[in-house]
Amino acid sequence: MKLDEFMKELEMDAKTTRARFMNMDKMLLKFLRKFPEDHSFNDLTEAMKVDDWNCIERAAHTIKGVAGNLGLEDVRRSGQEMVDDVRAGNYDRLPGEYAELSEAYEKTCSLIAQLED
Numbered sequence: 001m002k003l004d005e006f007m008k009e010l011e012m013d014a015k016t017t018r019a020r021f022m023n024m025d026k027m028l029l030k031f032l033r034k035f036p037e038d039h040s041f042n043d044l045t046e047a048m049k050v051d052d053w054n055c056i057e058r059a060a061h062t063i064k065g066v067a068g069n070l071g072l073e074d075v076r077r078s079g080q081e082m083v084d085d086v087r088a089g090n091y092d093r094l095p096g097e098y099a100e101l102s103e104a105y106e107k108t109c110s111l112i113a114q115l116e117d
Helices: 003-009 014-022 025-037 040-049 052-068 073-086 089-115
Strands: none
Touching: 003 014, 003 025, 014 025, 025 040, 025 052, 025 089, 040 052, 040 089, 052 073, 052 089, 073 089
């Protein structure tokens, strides 16, 4: 899959994302490929199993930030919702938000695996 196809599939703001990487697609591809290697999603998954609110907030915040920098808006938005709800004490909303984040994360990682140079 070409980078342009990837960005279209995820409805990314290609212009803004590319500008963040100085219009260097090779650098953007390098960082996109590192996204699935980050341990934050696994940390979040484990924290959700034991209702560790601090770890949930920290992992979701990291996911939000990394995804935001890469222009992965669906993942960023889902991570932000989780951060906001942990901070507000709306713990009952977290399972649904985690499901949304999981879906966006898995789709994104699957598409990243298909990226060509």
